Amino acid sequence: MVLSGCAIIVRGQPRGGPPPERQINLSNIRTGALARRAPQSQPDQKDTPDEPFAFQAREFLRKMLIGKEVCFTVEVKTALGREYGMVYLGRDTTGENIAESLVNEGLATVRREGIRGNNPDQARLCDLEDQAKASKKGMWTEGGGTNTVRDLKYIIENPRNFVDSMHQKPADGTESPEPFAAEAKFFTESRLLQRDVQIILESCPNQVILGTVLHPNGNITELLLKEGFARCVDWSMAVYTQGAEKLRAGEKSAKERKVRIWKDYVAPTANMDQKDRQFVAKVMQVVNADAVVVKLNSGEYKTIHLSSIRPPRIEGENKDKDKRFRPIYDIPYMFEAREFMRKKIIGKKVNVTVDYIRAATSSSETSTIPAFAERTCATVTIGGINIAEALVSKGFATVIRYRQDDDQRSSHYDELLAAEARAIKNGKGLHSKKEVPIHRVADISGETQKAKQFLPFLQRAGRSEAVVEYVFSGSRLKLYMPKETCLITFLLAGIECPRGSRNMPGGMQVAEPFSDEAMAFTKELVLQREVEVEVESMDKAGNFIGWLHIEGVNLSVALVENALSKVHFTAERSSYYKTLVSGEEASRLRKDKIWANYEEKKVEEVVHVMEEKERTANYRAVYVTEITDTMHFYTQDVETGTQLENLMETMRAEIAAQPPVEGSYAARRGDYCIANFSADGEWYRARVEKVQSPAKVHVFYIDYGNREIVPSTRLAVIPPAFSTRALAAQATEYAFAYIQVPQDEDARADVVDSLVRDIQNTQCLLNVEHSGVTCPHVTLQFADSKDDVGLSLVKEGMVMVDVRKEKHLQKMVTEYLNGQESAKTARLNIWRYGDFRDDDADEFGYKLKK
Numbered sequence: 001m002v003l004s005g006c007a008i009i010v011r012g013q014p015r016g017g018p019p020p021e022r023q024i025n026l027s028n029i030r031t032g033a034l035a036r037r038a039p040q041s042q043p044d045q046k047d048t049p050d051e052p053f054a055f056q057a058r059e060f061l062r063k064m065l066i067g068k069e070v071c072f073t074v075e076v077k078t079a080l081g082r083e084y085g086m087v088y089l090g091r092d093t094t095g096e097n098i099a100e101s102l103v104n105e106g107l108a109t110v111r112r113e114g115i116r117g118n119n120p121d122q123a124r125l126c127d128l129e130d131q132a133k134a135s136k137k138g139m140w141t142e143g144g145g146t147n148t149v150r151d152l153k154y155i156i157e158n159p160r161n162f163v164d165s166m167h168q169k170p171a172d173g174t175e176s177p178e179p180f181a182a183e184a185k186f187f188t189e190s191r192l193l194q195r196d197v198q199i200i201l202e203s204c205p206n207q208v209i210l211g212t213v214l215h216p217n218g219n220i221t222e223l224l225l226k227e228g229f230a231r232c233v234d235w236s237m238a239v240y241t242q243g244a245e246k247l248r249a250g251e252k253s254a255k256e257r258k259v260r261i262w263k264d265y266v267a268p269t270a271n272m273d274q275k276d277r278q279f280v281a282k283v284m285q286v287v288n289a290d291a292v293v294v295k296l297n298s299g300e301y302k303t304i305h306l307s308s309i310r311p312p313r314i315e316g317e318n319k320d321k322d323k324r325f326r327p328i329y330d331i332p333y334m335f336e337a338r339e340f341m342r343k344k345i346i347g348k349k350v351n352v353t354v355d356y357i358r359a360a361t362s363s364s365e366t367s368t369i370p371a372f373a374e375r376t377c378a379t380v381t382i383g384g385i386n387i388a389e390a391l392v393s394k395g396f397a398t399v400i401r402y403r404q405d406d407d408q409r410s411s412h413y414d415e416l417l418a419a420e421a422r423a424i425k426n427g428k429g430l431h432s433k434k435e436v437p438i439h440r441v442a443d444i445s446g447e448t449q450k451a452k453q454f455l456p457f458l459q460r461a462g463r464s465e466a467v468v469e470y471v472f473s474g475s476r477l478k479l480y481m482p483k484e485t486c487l488i489t490f491l492l493a494g495i496e497c498p499r500g501s502r503n504m505p506g507g508m509q510v511a512e513p514f515s516d517e518a519m520a521f522t523k524e525l526v527l528q529r530e531v532e533v534e535v536e537s538m539d540k541a542g543n544f545i546g547w548l549h550i551e552g553v554n555l556s557v558a559l560v561e562n563a564l565s566k567v568h569f570t571a572e573r574s575s576y577y578k579t580l581v582s583g584e585e586a587s588r589l590r591k592d593k594i595w596a597n598y599e600e601k602k603v604e605e606v607v608h609v610m611e612e613k614e615r616t617a618n619y620r621a622v623y624v625t626e627i628t629d630t631m632h633f634y635t636q637d638v639e640t641g642t643q644l645e646n647l648m649e650t651m652r653a654e655i656a657a658q659p660p661v662e663g664s665y666a667a668r669r670g671d672y673c674i675a676n677f678s679a680d681g682e683w684y685r686a687r688v689e690k691v692q693s694p695a696k697v698h699v700f701y702i703d704y705g706n707r708e709i710v711p712s713t714r715l716a717v718i719p720p721a722f723s724t725r726a727l728a729a730q731a732t733e734y735a736f737a738y739i740q741v742p743q744d745e746d747a748r749a750d751v752v753d754s755l756v757r758d759i760q761n762t763q764c765l766l767n768v769e770h771s772g773v774t775c776p777h778v779t780l781q782f783a784d785s786k787d788d789v790g791l792s793l794v795k796e797g798m799v800m801v802d803v804r805k806e807k808h809l810q811k812m813v814t815e816y817l818n819g820q821e822s823a824k825t826a827r828l829n830i831w832r833y834g835d836f837r838d839d840d841a842d843e844f845g846y847k848l849k850k
Contacts, residue, residue, distance in 0.1 A: 395429020
């Protein structure tokens with residue numbers, strides 16, 4: 001270091017650390033004093049300016065000596081330890097004499113007092129001074145060198161304007177470093193101190209000037225990082241214009257070599273194998289907007305969180321407590337973020353680079369931090385595009401800020417910060433000042449009334465676009481209908497898929513074989529994909545039933561062809577029936593998955609029982625008003641239908657004229673009353689079956705056979721003129737003769753659905769065949785064709801025959817058995833796997849009578 005024109009600081013060679021410093025003052029010469037700033041603690045003092053040619057003398061020495069080897073001799077050492085001597089450029093005294101060079105350039109004067117005449121060095125200095133005077137060099141020029149005095153300013157009045165005026169422009173200057181550590185200080189001083197450098201001014205936060213120092217041999221910032229003397233600082237990296245990736249690369253190199261401040265550094269993924277740190281996987285699901293579920297080459301599923309980003313979140317608590325909170329639709333920009341990722345990467349292969357593993361956190365009673373399982377955080381790219389960076393640049397996510405010593409962050413953290421800065425500047429997404437988008441999505445899953453209103457629209461629409469939001473099982477899905485902005489539950493038509501485990505009133509129901517495989521197959525094929533659906537009907541729970549297509553593939557057919565489902569008898573009415581049967585036959589021949597233990601059974605001959613007595617056939621016209629889940633049904637006699645209509649018309653007119661007082665009726669079990677039916681708002685005669693609470697009263701509509709749970713406010717005393725004495729209850733309960741009711745809920749539901757379509761709210765012909773435990777058993781005929789309804793179910797293979805032993809019924813029993821035999825031969829519905837009655841009838845929902 002050069003202190004002035006006649007004083008320097010020298011160091012030896014470093015050995016195990018920074019070497020000691022030594023100040024040498026040049027003997028026999030004097031140079032001007034440099035300017036000095038007045039102490040700030042003494043406001044009455046003034047700054048001292050440069051003496052003429054003082055700065056030029058210092059600069060002369062700086063350019064000559066900085067970074068060079070010198071040789072010196074000490075001539076005098078004062079009591080205070082100050083050393084005076086001669087300095088030579090080079091390794092010995094044969095080199096250039098620095099004092100002589102200064103005097104020769106007219107930058108120093110010779111101390112002539114006390115000169116010894118026999119000292120050749122002093123004589124040489126006097127001769128050089130005389131020559132400089134004669135040549136009018138340096139301070140010996142005319143005018144005294146007043147023009148060499150610098151006009152120094154120690155305070156910049158407006159640093160921001162100064163930086164902006166010089167922004168990213170190289171400026172000559174010298175570095176006055178701050179000490180970081182002894183070794184780091186020496187490293188910087190030995191390369192920059194009093195060297196000619198260029199400074200690029202980058203920014204001026206809080207009146208502090210930030211810049212980059214460029215030396216002809218390189219950028220000192222990069223060198224400090226590479227040698228482990230410094231770490232990257234996020235807040236200032238954002239304004240760095242010389243390539244932030246170079247700084248990260250330098251820091252990464254120091255970390256890998258574990259040098260200096262990184263000697264104890266352990267990488268976040270140090271304990272992971274290379275194949276676990278970087279891999280290619282297929283995206284199976286997008287979870288909100290910061291995580292994906294991927295399928296590895298091994299077939300394993302793994303959840304990957306995007307490093308260093310935070311998805312949209314709602315500020316404060318959800319104010320609408322009555323409304324079910326749905327993050328994907330209720331958090332602003334969450335839906336847009338999820339859709340952006342879904343369209344970009346769902347079903348595609350991506351490159352995954354694990355950045356760090358975030359340890360699991362546990363919540364406590366005193367902590368507000370929720371519990372999270374261990375999370376694998378990674379950078380996910382596709383086609384060279386960083387998905388996290390793309391999300392942030394769209395304003396669909398924000399970048400997480402870390403403590404300076406927290407290295408668990410994205411390997412592309414600077415790019416994320418830059419993307420966020422662009423999004424903020426352009427007002428994108430979360431940073432927009434516009435009103436946030438609102439998604440009013442109606443969830444009609446399980447809403448029977450809403451589903452009934454929506455069904456005709458979907459049926460008329462033919463194929464409708466949808467997105468599969470969730471897969472409950474192999475054949476049960478939740479769909480988002482974008483055009484209709486609603487969610488529906490969708491059941492695949494035409495197939496029977498193995499059921500998964502379920503919580504039942506009696507305990508946990510064990511999953512059927514291959515139910516998990518069927519669900520995994522459906523998930524991989526359609527989850528979060530854009531599909532087309534054909535809605536055919538709906539069940540009683542408000543779930544829609546139909547066909548789902550993805551890229552030309554019918555999901556029902558695909559499940560059957562992959563031996564993960566069986567064909568259901570309801571598929572017969574579909575145009576896909578032949579394809580389904582063909583696929584099932586191929587799977588059965590392969591004995592694959594659900595068909596692994598399948599064996600065809602021999603066809604059993606039916607012994608026909610000859611009738612000995614004719615049965616009585618006395619058919620009368622009835623109107624079928626209700627069909628129960630147990631396959632019982634209620635009818636009204638057509639002959640008394642006019643009486644009922646007149647009674648209802650008169651009763652409603654009287655009620656309209658004198659409306660009952662709401663809440664005045666106290667319901668009791670067994671009482672007859674009038675009830676306001678929820679479907680049409682009309683009053684009907686009813687009987688109270690159970691009083692669960694004032695808000696839940698179970699009633700039975702005595703003229704129609706249907707049941708409902710209503711609040712007591714919708715009940716009233718029945719006027720005496722319209723009681724059962726005036727007209728008996730018109731709904732009569734019956735059961736089908738000659739057929740068995742399936743014990744399996746699904747099989748029974750299929751039969752009930754068929755009956756609802758065919759005979760409910762229609763006129764039929766009824767004949768009582770024999771008595772039963774709870775109601776008479778009858779046969780029904782269609783009014784137009786006179787075909788037996790029960791026999792039609794048998795011929796379609798939907799039910800089994802209940803073989804009666806009474807002799808006078810044998811003709812009907814034989815006819816039913818013949819119909820059952822034809823269904824078995826044709827392999828229809830329950831007979832499609834052959835005759836199962838020998839040993840496993842219970843599995844098919846039937847119990848054999850002995």
